[in-house]
Amino acid sequence: MQDQEGTSPAPGERGVTGDLFDPACPTRELLDRIGDRWTSMLVKVLAEVYPHERGFAELRRVVPGISNKMLSQTLQHLTADGLVVRRVEASVPPRTWYALTPLGQSLDEPLAAVRAWAETNMPAVRTARQR
Incomplete structure (x- = not known):
């Protein structure tokens, strides 16, 4: 990740974004984490x-349905x-x-939108899968 001048800034520096299509971009790892069902559920309950x-x-x-091991692992990652x-x-x-930290709290709204979309559209997805 680089800023507009082409230098590598400190992690979390404002105004700097990743490149999701770069295989080395850490954004991919974060998307894997926040896309996990257990993460979504834990963020919601917290x-x-x-x-x-x-x-x-x-x-x-x-x-x-969450096992002690998966709960522990997910909480460690979060x-x-x-x-x-x-x-x-x-x-x-x-x-x-x-x-939740304030950063974790800021994740709840986008995850809530994804959860709502999944709950609303699951019947259509199920129908498509059966075809």
Whole structure:
């Protein structure tokens, strides 16, 4: 990624965009992450309580079908990407809490539009698949 002068700016610098069609562009990795169904569901349930937190066990309960391993992996990735913040409570047993960051909260609206589109258009897609 380069800015208008052709130099490589610091990550996250405003006014700099990636090139989705460049195989080395990190935008592709981010699109894979935010296009994942578990990411979409977790952002939705964390956005419902933003800026407050939800515990790991609560997230597992409210996201049907997700395994402990997949929940843990997805939360680790979202934390590494700066979309989620993790807090460990020093108790016995330790409790882990998760909340969206402001960056993660900013992702909820575009993902909500994609979720709504998918829910609305699934019948047409199902019909097309059956043809």
